[in-house]
Amino acid sequence: MALLTFTKGGVHPPEAKEQTAGLAIEVMPVPDELELVLGQHIGAPCTPTVARRDQVQEGGLIGEVKKGLGVPLHSPVAGTIKALGNSGHPMRVSTPSVTITVDHDVPAKEYIPQDWQQLEVSELLSMVHDAGIVGIGGAGFPSHVKLSPPSSTPIDTLVLNGAECEPYITADHRQMLEHARDVVEGARIICKILGVSRCSVGIESNKPDAIQVMEQEVQAVADSQLTIEVCALQVKYPQGSEKQLIQAITGRKVPAMSLPSAVGVVVHNVSTARAIYQAVALQKPLYEKVITVAGKCIERPANLQVKLGTKISDIVNYLGGLKPGLTRIIMGGPMMGFAVSDLDIPITKTTSALLFLAEDEVDTNEPGPCIRCGWCLDACPMGLEPKEIGVFVEAGRAEDTAQFGVFDCFECGSCAFVCPMKRPLVQFVRLAKMKIKR
Structure with missing residues (x-):
């Protein structure tokens, strides 16, 4: 079978996924304190709906967007509001946040799946918004807006992005392996909202186990009203970019300065699809993330499920600390992530990875003048x-x-x-x- 890919450009950086590709998702114990950044998505940041010393419950509302583009923010735990202040941020240096002191005596909330298939599209959209769902694999665009394309651009195809083309990162890979049913159910929910009958799941060929598991799950939920296909993609960066993924799978080219909806396509990350399933079937808000922690300078690499607001320092301590020779800390992947120098920066909805890189994993050469090589x-x-x-x-x-x-x-x-x-x-x-x- 020929592997699909885009036609222009692309590179082949070292994959470096072997550190964590075989590691099952591990649930990290909740630390004593969480710092929830109020701007976890593209658009207007949340306004806090809580005050200092307020008691909050797991899944309770702590911030909402009253005007402009955005989604609400929820408490990942039961606890007490310690402060409304500022937290470190990889791009904005510091940003407004809510700090919660965790009450470890309160048991974790249990969610029971409900049948969603009889719900109206408007109800499904409201549930996606109310759960605070944003694009987990990208810049954090509010999902309910992406699921409401203008009527002038009719949609006929959903593309689920399971490419995960950035080196080191294996969080999507593990979720497809361990939670394939949730991902496929999420795809079915999205297709119902969009009113489309075709979905393609793009997965790079370096994840043959994920391709196999997703194909089995798609066959298990075969539906005469909906065609879901799993597409094997060539290993090439940036295969997971929206426009490149659309061209690889559908052959359509998104015009410059246009959105995927211009060619009848909506793209969602596989992890976002799982979050949409949880929002609709479990009525569970988005307040925890699966991230990859890797690099030669972390004592124990892992794929971790962590609560939003967990600080990098708490993750480092849980995984046994740092090794000598640390050269750079990256939030995200090595191609599109951001270098940070502060371990007190908290995890947000869009954090995909933490990389602790040694000198031989980083190019530290000084830049020079352009030599017009092309x-x-x-x-x-x-x-x-x-x-x-x-x-x-x-x-x-x-x-x-x-x-x-x-x-x-x-x-x-x-x-x-x-x-x-x-x-x-x-x-x-x-x-x-x-x-x-x-």
Whole structure:
């Protein structure tokens, strides 16, 4: 069987998934304190609905968006509100948060599956919103909005993203292996909301066990009204990007500056599909995450299920501490994640991994001037000119980079990966976008 892929660009970084691919998801004990960041999604941050010393229950509302794009935030535990303050953040340095002191004497809440198939689409959408579901595998776009595309762009296909093309990360892989039924049920719920009868699940071929398990689950819930197929994808980064995934599976090309709905497709991550199942069938809010913890400088790599608001330091302590030689800490994957220097930063809905990298896992060479080799043009999956964007930013002309398609760039890092001079091309793009918006 031919493996599917996109046509333009792409790179093949070392996969480095062997550390955790065979490790089952492990539930981390709840620490004594959690810090819940109020802005865990694209759009307006939550306004706290609690005050200091308030008692909260597991799954209880602690923040809501009263105006603008957003979703509510829920307490992952029973406990007491310790403070309304600020927490560390990998991008914004610090950000408003709610700190909860955990009451370990209260037993964990139990959720019992309910039949969802008789519910109306409007009810399903409300449940997805009320549970605070956002895109778990990406930038955190509110899922209920993604599930309400404009009527001018009719949708005919759902694509579930199980590619997990970033090196090191295996959280989606393990969820497909261990919770395939939840993922497929989530897909069925999404298809009912969208009113579509076709779903494709894209999984890279380096996860043959996940492909097999998902195919078995799809066959087990065969439905004459809904066609679900599992598609094996070529191992190539950034295979999991929305536009590249859509082209690989459907052959359709999303126009520049357009959303996938423009070609009749909606894309959701497999972990988001599982969260949507939990929101609808269990009425369970999104307040815990499966993340991969890897790298040569963590004592014990793992795939962990953690409560939102758990600090990096608590995770490090639980896994036995750090090894000597730590060079860099990354929140997320090595291609699109962010380097952090503070272990008190808390986990959010969009955290996919924590990487503790040794010197031989990191390129620490100093960047040099552009030599016009053109490698970044060959690597860019969007067909952009990263070298020109970088040169213009260095020359103080960031505002003039729109002509090179800077806003079509989704910051995958392929250009920086292949650059022989190790130029910070992604940082140049981010700076250009920021200055143009200002």
